[in-house]
Amino acid sequence: MKIATVNFEIIRATSAVAEFLARVNLEGNATGCMIAGSVTGPTCAGISTVELAYPMVVVDASDTAVSLRCIIPEPNLWATDSPYRYAWLITLEKDGTTIDQRAGSIVLKG
Numbered sequence: 001m002k003i004a005t006v007n008f009e010i011i012r013a014t015s016a017v018a019e020f021l022a023r024v025n026l027e028g029n030a031t032g033c034m035i036a037g038s039v040t041g042p043t044c045a046g047i048s049t050v051e052l053a054y055p056m057v058v059v060d061a062s063d064t065a066v067s068l069r070c071i072i073p074e075p076n077l078w079a080t081d082s083p084y085r086y087a088w089l090i091t092l093e094k095d096g097t098t099i100d101q102r103a104g105s106i107v108l109k110g
Contacts, residue, residue, distance in 0.1 A: 041086030078107035
């Protein structure tokens with residue numbers, strides 16, 4: 001069992017709140033597995049920020065796919081003069097052991 005792909009869908013991104021879905025497609029059946037995710041940020045080269053962690057919550061699941069939702073209150077939106085990013089990490093576990101992970105970053109544009 002492995003993570004095949006992770007796709008993101010931005011639901012909304014305003015200065016008040018950002019919300020997105022991470023759709024995790026698996027190679028094989030997810031029975032007995034747990035998928036968890038988190039987002040940390042913001043970061044921006046040359047700009048001092050306070051990084052916070054935001055959980056990703058499972059909102060839909062099937063045998064081979066899971067959708068995780070993340071809400072970030074008062075996000076720092078990406079702009080050319082302040083290219084803020086948020087780091088994400090998604091972990092696939094079975095019987096308490098990590099069997100696969102994916103990581104990357106996401107930008108939130110208003």
